[in-house]
Amino acid sequence: xxxxxxxxxxxxxxxxxxxxxxxxxxxxxxxxxxxxxxxxxxxxxxxxxxxxxxxxxxxxxxxxxxxxxxxxxxxxxxxxxxxxxxxxxxxxxxxxxxxxxxxxxxxxxxxxxxxxxxxxxxxxxxxxxxxxxxxxxxxxxxxxxxxxxxxxxxxxxxxxxxxxxxxxxxxxxxxxxxxxxxxxxxxxxxxxxxxxxxxxxxxxxxxxxxxxxxxxxxxxxxxxxxxxxxxxxxxxxxxxxxxxxxxxxxxxxxxxxxxxxxxxxxxxxxxxxxxxxxxxxxxxxxxxxxxxxxxxxxxxxxxxxxxxxxxxxxxxxxxxxxxxxxxxxxxxxxxxxxxxxxxxxxxxxxxxxxxxxxxxxxxxxxxxxxxxxxxxxxxxxxxxxxxxxxxxxxxxxxxxxxxxxxxxxxxxxxxxxxxxxxxxxxxxxxxxxxxxxxxxxxxxxxxxxxxxxxxxxxxxxxxxxxxxxxxxxxxxxxxxxxxxxxxxxxxxxxxxxxxxxxxxxxxxxxxxxxxxxxxxxxxxxxxxxxxxxxxxxxxxxxxxxxxxxxxxxxxxx
Amino acid sequence: xxxxxxxxxxxxxxxxxxxxxxxxxxxxxxxxxxxxxxxxxxxxxxxxxxxxxxxxxxxxxxxxxxxxxxxxxxxxxxxxxxxxxxxxxxxxxxxxxxxxxxxxxxxxxxxxxxxxxxxxxxxxxxxxxxxxxxxxxxxxxxxxxxxxxxxxxxxxxxxxxxxxxxxxxxxxxxxxxxxxxxxxxxxxxxxxxxxxxxxxxxxxxxxxxxxxxxxxxxxxxxxxxxxxxxxxxxxxxxxxxxxxxxxxxxxxxxxxxxxxxxxxxxxxxxxxxxxxxxxxxxxxxxxxxxxxxxxxxxxxxxxxxxxxxxxxxxxxxxxxxxxxxx
Ligand SMILES: Nc1ncnc2c1ncn2[C@@H]1O[C@H](COP(=O)(O)OP(=O)(O)OP(=O)(O)O)[C@@H](O)[C@H]1O
Ligand SMILES: [Mg+2]
Numbered sequence: 086x087x088x089x090x091x092x093x094x095x096x097x098x099x100x101x102x103x104x105x106x107x108x109x110x111x112x113x114x115x116x117x118x119x120x121x122x123x124x125x126x127x128x129x130x131x132x133x134x135x136x137x138x139x140x141x142x143x144x145x146x147x148x149x150x151x152x153x154x155x156x157x158x159x160x161x162x163x164x165x166x167x168x169x170x171x172x173x174x175x176x177x178x179x180x181x182x183x184x185x186x187x188x189x190x191x192x193x194x195x196x197x198x199x200x201x202x203x204x205x206x207x208x209x210x211x212x213x214x215x216x217x218x219x220x221x222x223x224x225x226x227x228x229x230x231x232x233x234x235x236x237x238x239x240x241x242x243x244x245x246x247x248x249x250x251x252x253x254x255x256x257x258x259x260x261x262x263x264x265x266x267x268x269x270x271x272x273x274x275x276x277x278x279x280x281x282x283x284x285x286x287x288x289x290x291x292x293x294x295x296x297x298x299x300x301x302x303x304x305x306x307x308x309x310x311x312x313x314x315x316x317x318x319x320x321x322x323x324x325x326x327x328x329x330x331x332x333x334x335x336x337x338x339x340x341x342x343x344x345x346x347x348x349x350x351x352x353x354x355x356x357x358x359x360x361x362x363x364x365x366x367x368x369x370x371x372x373x374x375x376x377x378x379x380x381x382x383x384x385x386x387x388x389x390x391x392x393x394x395x396x397x398x399x400x401x402x403x404x405x406x407x408x409x410x411x412x413x414x415x416x417x418x419x420x421x422x423x424x425x426x427x428x429x430x431x432x433x434x435x436x437x438x439x440x441x442x443x444x445x446x447x448x449x450x451x452x453x454x455x456x457x458x459x460x461x462x463x464x465x466x467x468x469x470x471x472x473x474x475x476x477x478x479x480x481x482x483x484x485x486x487x488x489x490x491x492x493x494x495x496x497x498x499x500x501x502x503x504x505x506x507x508x509x510x511x512x513x514x515x516x517x518x519x520x521x522x523x524x525x526x527x528x529x530x531x532x533x534x535x536x537x538x539x540x541x542x543x544x545x546x547x548x549x550x551x552x553x554x555x556x557x558x559x560x561x562x563x564x565x566x567x568x569x570x571x572x573x574x575x576x577x578x579x580x581x582x583x584x585x586x587x588x589x590x591x592x593x594x595x596x597x598x599x600x601x602x603x604x605x606x607x608x609x610x611x612x613x614x615x616x617x618x619x620x621x622x623x624x625x626x627x628x629x630x631x632x633x634x635x636x637x638x639x640x641x642x
Numbered sequence: 643x644x645x646x647x648x649x650x651x652x653x654x655x656x657x658x659x660x661x662x663x664x665x666x667x668x669x670x671x672x673x674x675x676x677x678x679x680x681x682x683x684x685x686x687x688x689x690x691x692x693x694x695x696x697x698x699x700x701x702x703x704x705x706x707x708x709x710x711x712x713x714x715x716x717x718x719x720x721x722x723x724x725x726x727x728x729x730x731x732x733x734x735x736x737x738x739x740x741x742x743x744x745x746x747x748x749x750x751x752x753x754x755x756x757x758x759x760x761x762x763x764x765x766x767x768x769x770x771x772x773x774x775x776x777x778x779x780x781x782x783x784x785x786x787x788x789x790x791x792x793x794x795x796x797x798x799x800x801x802x803x804x805x806x807x808x809x810x811x812x813x814x815x816x817x818x819x820x821x822x823x824x825x826x827x828x829x830x831x832x833x834x835x836x837x838x839x840x841x842x843x844x845x846x847x848x849x850x851x852x853x854x855x856x857x858x859x860x861x862x863x864x865x866x867x868x869x870x871x872x873x874x875x876x877x878x879x880x881x882x883x884x885x886x887x888x889x890x891x892x893x894x895x896x897x898x899x900x901x902x903x904x905x906x907x908x909x910x911x912x913x914x915x916x917x918x919x920x921x922x923x924x925x926x927x928x929x930x931x932x933x934x935x936x937x938x939x940x941x942x943x944x945x946x947x948x949x950x951x952x953x954x955x956x957x958x959x960x961x962x963x964x965x966x967x968x
Contacts, residue, residue: 255733258694259791263747263798264721273746277737 094469097458101476104520108491109479115494116334127328127335137336140316147226148294151233156287159241165382167249170372172383180390184239186624187397188581190299191617193232194605195397197223197303198404203411224308232300235393237290244286248279267373281355288351292344296484298584313340314486337487345482405614423615433616436600439511443596444579447518448572455526455571463534481524485584492517493588509591517585522575529574533567566635573631581620645670645834646802651700653686660686662858673828673835675845678855684838688804691836692727693720705801726795726803730810732787734779741775744793761797768827769793785816796831806838821847842882846870854878876966888937896964899943904956911959919950933958
């Protein structure tokens, strides 16, 4: 190990310890502390307060239901678009892809305006039947499952589509030779071979559901339907409790246990089953002919794609264009004044400035740290590589809500020596973003470093190049694209980040997402929707920029 | 009538003509190789026989049944052609153990359970995989996976076993071993084999008949001996084995390096020419000498080294040569 590496290891270890290790330890310690002593009281309280374990059950129930439903739908969509002669495949794919540009809490808001108590559907129903009853309600359990299912199905579709495409066609041809029918081949070969990837996709969706804060808060608060994430928020703000911080920490620990267990179960399940699906040079498998159903299948999935992506956007757009919320949607009630109002709001200007600054800076810092750690773990392997990798990937298993609590607990008190508290400043949000997204940067960059053949680097070393020279002339040029991609993949989600920000924002330090949230909680739906349109446009633009720069066909925001 | 017949087979991908009218007859129990350079259409021919690719024109008959005819508009589905196939990538199903992989064709044909078991065990024994039936593919070596694929192809006792470069993913030693095993199994099961390869060694060693392909045309069809000793075209002569070409007027003569003997003076042989030694290469089991003559360069290969220095003159004699019109 040379001196440069030693210095880098020390720096990386210090950064990761402060950024990730410290908050995570603090949250654990606080969950076992009360009045300065070790105790299990906080956990007792978690499981004795009906509201807490109800939230736990709610979380599990909506996440499981939505996961199952979205898996069925997503696998179906992936199957039809890759394996059949259905028409409109491109359009369907575009519709699904665009769904990624809309943050889930905005989708929830959109459906609230379609299916909510004064939403379009209920108003029409009441107008037509003259009744005062409501036809549907989006609030509570079913609404949350509904929105989770829509977003989850898109995630499953994306994962499974690429897996369907990767199956080596000779695996199927070997079955065709035996005289197996296409149904038998699907049942005996395709499905079993894909089973591990289906499990992976399910776990991805489940963890994303149970960690989600935006959707249950938009659709749950009004009817007091809490999930773990929203309950944690509620507890944290419940100042009537003396140990609200500690109980929030314990609830967070419970949530983390669930995500960690699920992710570990996945690794266990997939061990040794990672079938190589890489295509040889043999051509693609023949498409299943749907016959008379061909067109109908195409229409069905186009309609679903519209349902998933176009409906929410139209709903938001419609609200953002109406003069006053609740007015029927017609040309005479339309205006751009909401946008004008929003642009003039000091809140908007602050939030826009803050979000851009935070996303920009956080992406740079996270990529920097991710790059150094990836270099130490992949290229300059030392005995410190594994612990470093363990710490930097930890946030991958920690829901945003928990990360936020951890950051608060860690940085609430003034920093020793400096005597300055980050709490209630923009810096605590920045710290949280960086802590949360370095995992992502590390994954992207280390992934591409694994692809670099060691000999490329060694060839440079042999010719007498210094470490700095090797880095600047060999390593960085080779992974430049992935560093750029990593930056965008952090910049874009930070721009719309809600879960961390909602816990950490303070007056003057709003972000775009929290601004939307405040507006909508204050009942200013038209402004909230106008701002949402701005965010969606911004995200779409950034995705396009990323695609242009890196010549990528499709990207996920 | 032959057991398998390909008549006037043509295939176009778009405007590109990949197979340009192939006629081929295969007798029952014969081992026939399709040999040719990359991109000449070997795989395409095999896949047409399998029914994965539809010919643009022509007729395919397997075991007396027409399975494809463009004229009579006949198309028999792949699964009904009674074929076995071994893929280059093995295509052993990763989620099934060895037994289930091999028994799958029997299961699809709805044979009784007992029968399935008996036949599967028997074929596993044939390919040397007894005792491995509970193992999953990821725990098998490349050669063993290849054997699973072979057993699966053979278990239905197909009319034809189709193999597409089955040995190209194996290392050199294993390849030699599998070559011998494959021949042995073929002789035991008496299965008819259509074998695709770009490796002339494989084709020469294993086949009863070789089809040399070039750009979608059959250059020559014949036994390995015919192909080697009596190539009809320069392409065949050059592609199969090493061949010296000497030009004389508008004629070209082909002489295999091992036909030639090196002497100090002209011997009483059918042909001879004098040459100067330009290069000597030791190749272990043989010695290779490059001579320049007035009709062109000649490579000579002998198992026993001759004492000759670079630049020295010698006389080269041989009895056998092939004449090509050009
Ligand atoms: N589905 C297809 N569409 C268009 N062209 C094709 C298709 N399949 C094969 N070809 C073309 O047909 C020609 C013959 O291909 P084929 O795969 O039969 O060659 P091959 O002799 O098996 O070569 P190799 O030794 O590389 O496997 C090639 O030029 C190839 O590009
Ligand atoms: Mg081929």
